[in-house]
Amino acid sequence: MSAPSRSRFGLLAAFACVCFACRPAPVPPEVQEAESLQPALERAGASYLIPAEFERFRGGLINLHGLVARESAKYGWWRDYRNVAEEGRRMVALGRTVLDGALSLKEGRAGRLREGAARVKERMARLVGMTRYFNEDDAVRKALAQAEIKLDGMDLLSRSEKFEEAAALLADASSFVAGAEREIVHLLERYRDVGEQRKWTRWAEETVADAKARGTTAIIVSKLERTLTIFKKGQAVAVFDIGLGKYGLSDKLYQGDEATPEGKYRIVRKYPDTPFYKALLINYPNSDDLKAFAEARRRGLVPGQSDAGGAIEIHGGGKNKLTQGCVGLENRDMDEVYRIAEVGTPVTIVGTLSVEGTILAEIGKFLMP
Amino acid sequence: MKNLTKSLILVLTVAVVLVGCKQPTAQIDSAKAAIDDVLKGGADKYAPEELKTVQADLSKAMDEIAAQDKKFFKKFGTAKEMLDKVKADAEALKAALPAKIEAVKNEAVKLQGELQTSINDVKELMKKAPKGKGTDKDLAALKGDLEGADAEFAGIQKALDAQDYIGALNTVKSIQAKVAGVKDQIQAALDKTKKK
Secondary structure, three states, X not given: OOHHHHHHHHHHHHHHHHXXXXXXXXXXXXXXXXXHHHHHHHHHOHHXXXXXXXXXXXXXXXXXXXXXXXXXXXXXHHOOOHHHHHHHHXXXXXXXXXXXHHHHHHHHHHHHHHHHHHHXXXXXXXXXXXXXXXXXXXXXXXXXXXXXXXXXXXXXXXXXXXXXXXXXXXXXXXXXXXXXXXXXXXXXXXXXXXXXXXXXHHHHHHHHHHHHHHOOEEEEEEOOOOEEEEEEOOEEEEEEEOEOEOOOOOOOOOOOOOOOOXXXXXXXXXXXXXXXXXXXXXXXXXXXXXXXXXXXXXXXXXXXXXXXXXXXXXXXXXXXXXXXXXXXXXXXXXXXXXXXXXXXXXXXXXXXXXXXXXXXXXXXXXXXX | OHHHHHHHHHHHHHHHHXXXXXXXXXXXXXXHHHHHHHHHOOXXXXXXXXXXXXXXXXXXXXXXXXXXXXXXXXOOHHHHHHHHHHHHHHHHHHHHHHHHHHHHHXXXXXXXXXXXXXXXXXXXXXXXXXXXXXXXXXXHHHHHHHHHHHHHHHHHHHHHHOOXXXXXXXXXXXXXXXXXXXXXXXXXXXXXXXXX
């Protein structure tokens, strides 16, 4: 072979080696597809949503790298990427499963949080509506405020896809709402007592019947319904909205407890001009009140040197005021009551005369299993 | 001599091509390790957008590798540069994280102080509210609301102590919203009394 021929042969041989060594490396496309799934999994949050599955995928990917490297290191004739392709397909399948799982979990968690928050908000709205029935709502409002703050935080976390932390805040919010519900149930426990309900109904009926028999006027105050009803000859002729003491739903026990008393009373004085507009003084404490006070003192329930109290009136000045235990009305309503009532007019104050359509019916829902 | 030169050139060409044929596996692993490091440092909380950018760049680098792999003459040079940039960016992000965390912490502490002032201001406003003007019940209810906000305030310090600065910041914002609402309602109740 001549020198030029040898050169040309050498060139051709070298070219052939280059072509062979660098033949389109049949690194299977499945390998790249598997590789591209990892960032997709990270964006989907698989690393924290389903960490075990994510790590399994990552580990598999590292093994796949190893397989590719081993095959690629071999000379052309000895490379066999079939195992690599198979492993690549397995990794793609695994990656897609993990990705679907992460996305599904994410949407599922977000959806559950939304539903949970909606249920808690519904309970909160119901409780806020109930607080209009009573003044003793400090603890309830505090708990509801805390629940609202927790829900707000939950929303921020949910939007950042921090679902576990968001779920914890949702549980906290629900817990606060449950506390508020328990507080209301406790507050109105006495009102749910059938014996108490019957006693109040009997008082009211006796008062109205007696006034009817005498042909006179009677006044019935119902604390839970926040109403003052005037009866003439046994018929209700006017109903007015009222305000009560700070702890108006409780039965007054001693001076300064800010509770509104329950019982059968009479108007003993009429005052045309007081700091609270017109006023009608009733004869609290009556004999039953004094007996209850004595018993309470004996049991240590009366603070200091307090006595049973007094100066309980029906007066004007507004129904949204917090009285010291009196029954408050708007001035225009007080004008009417003052005009109709006389000294000696019976005034019976009860806890409630109705269960249906009141807060007591709503409470039943808290107590449902 | 000429033939020797030509052979040498060919050998070098072969070597270059062979080297260029290999996937930059080491750079891939290196870039991914750098991103993992940044994740462990809390980048997902304190620099989420920067983290997403780095992760997206990694995806682009992987796509470039995939594209080159399909070719006869592969050139992974660009992909390597992209991977090197991903690694450098991840490392830079890791270096910047402490400052970002500190900034969030400082913001949370600052807002915590402002919130305490807001709560105190609302308490004072409530004390000054005229009593017996038909607003008692509203004000009593709002007092309960403020007590709730006050009770949650302690959670801010708890989060700061646990170095959960994002958590502290979120709590501050939630309480701020509630206190602002209470203040507005107190003001509305007071305005009602003035109209009477």
